[in-house]
Amino acid sequence: MSIKDGDTIKIDYTGKLDDGSVFDSSEKHGEPLEFTVGEGQVISGFEEAVRGMDEGDEKEFRIEPSEAYGEYNENLSQQVPKDAIQANMDIQEGMMILVRTPDGREMPAKVTRMGDEEITLDMNHPLAGKALNFNIKIVEA
Incomplete structure (x- = not known):
């Protein structure tokens, strides 16, 4: 069954900047990231990316600043x-x-x-x- 708002999921992830440097990963924290989709516990672009995926699925995606932490002010x-x-x-x-x-x-x-x-x-x-x-x-x- 595909992931939708209200589902609590666990994911392994690696986050990199455009220069290839890793800024965060589940490996660094020693466990998968757990969150409930649609509750704003992670940045909006991240929630959008997992909707429709299934357990075991893998995906690579990019989140622009406007869907992440905003533009530099x-x-x-x-x-x-x-x-x-x-x-x-x-x-x-x-x-x-x-x-x-x-x-x-x-x-x-x-x-x-x-x-x-x-x-x-x-x-x-x-x-x-x-x-x-x-x-x-x-x-x-």
Whole structure:
């Protein structure tokens, strides 16, 4: 019976960027990915790809940024005063930190530049603006 919304499935997968580098895989996590189709637990392009497949099926597909983590948004990269960041943190360029938004939420940000008085934080998802290429196998449907 073909996979449809509401089905809970398990898949083995490998995700690669266009340059061939692996950004994620079920092997890395030591077990298949389990999710319920149609509940928004994975990116929309991924859900669309598994609909209609059957247990044991394998497939390769590409998800454009608009169906994955969105396009890169320059407005999500901002300079902030160094003293706005907790003083007890040893902040280094390239590291991920949690920042508190004005409404009290916390979100991850990558430190992209360290200046004398300011640091630049990028709050885009690390995969924003990137096409994602997957090879999947339905392990259980």
